[in-house]
């Protein structure tokens with residue numbers, strides 16, 4: 265690693281070479297209050313140190329406040345209008361199919377990770393769930409990229425490492441567990457100690473945040489675990505940068521039942537059955553802890569339907585925060601218009617949007633629903649273990665500024 269190397273221009277941003285290994289962590293579903301409460305409870309002494317002697321900000325993530333759009337924004341330094349990943353799931357109009365958006369064929373920008381690897385940096389990516397692995401590892405040259413979920417299947421040819429499972433020194437956890445995130449940290453810190461990659465990106469899972477509110481024993485124990493690993497990383501002399509893809513809120517009524525507006529049912533009643541198509545970009549194969557319910561939806565309307573009129577009707581429903589047409593929604597949230605429907609709908613903080621009541625299996629919800637997706641979950645932490653040189657306080661900080669600040673703006 266050499267700081268004399270020429271800076272890289274990546275998606276319009278100049279990136280200096282790191283002067284020591286850089287570890288960027290995306291804590292899935294980390295509502296800022298999780299960190300505040302864990303610090304107050306004395307469960308996160310290293311995070312407190314980061315705030316005191318490094319730098320701590322609040323930043324805006326991308327709306328829809330879901331995992332894939334935000335992770336891809338973070339690793340490209342761009343909004344979804346540039347990188348194209350606007351959900352976990354979307355309706356591909358070109359082939360008239362609803363598909364998962366976890367394949368690199370949907371990615372329209374190169375990643376900072378890929379570019380550094382192509383320029384000679386040693387890059388490692390570790391994700392909790394496998395759904396992000398291919399997108400985050402796209403274009404990596406001689407890099408390491410594996411998920412905790414499928415660590416036992418990692419091979420040198422596909423993942424740049426054969427002994428991913430052994431690396432963590434712990435048993436392979438369930439995909440629905442706090443340990444899946446611990447596995448990411450354990451593997452990461454051991455990899456840093458053994459191989460000292462120049463650049464590492466780690467992404468956890470929000471299993472705990474979907475269940476446990478900030479300040480609860482479960483949440484504090486989870487952040488105490490993270491805190492111990494962050495301290496280990498710090499002891500290895502790395503630059504640490506930490507942010508989140510989205511926050512998390514309770515989505516329940518006074519009785520603790522899910523607060524759901526079933527939009528497909530509403531539109532079926534207004535327009536006829538299945539005339540409109542409601543897409544929930546939260547949809548992914550791992551629905552147990554949120555029942556595919558989040559606070560963001562997009563709707564495709566039959567041609568010649570007055571979108572503004574339908575939008576105004578939805579906007580009047582209690583629990584709806586905003587309804588925008590495609591153009592204004594894509595402008596406001598920086599989304600790719602060709603991958604969004606005629607209407608973009610955001611629900612209020614404690615309300616989620618569904619398709620049809622019969623299509624959501626809520627039997628896996630063993631605790632009151634907590635979820636994300638709306639503007640109410642867009643505020644996330646942005647922490648560094650070094651001071652920043654200067655920050656323009658009038659600037660709107662984004663979670664996807666994390667690499668920019670870590671590479672260009674730390675003391």
Ligand SMILES: [Zn+2]
Pocket residue numbers: 292293330331332470509510
């Ligand atoms: Zn997430």
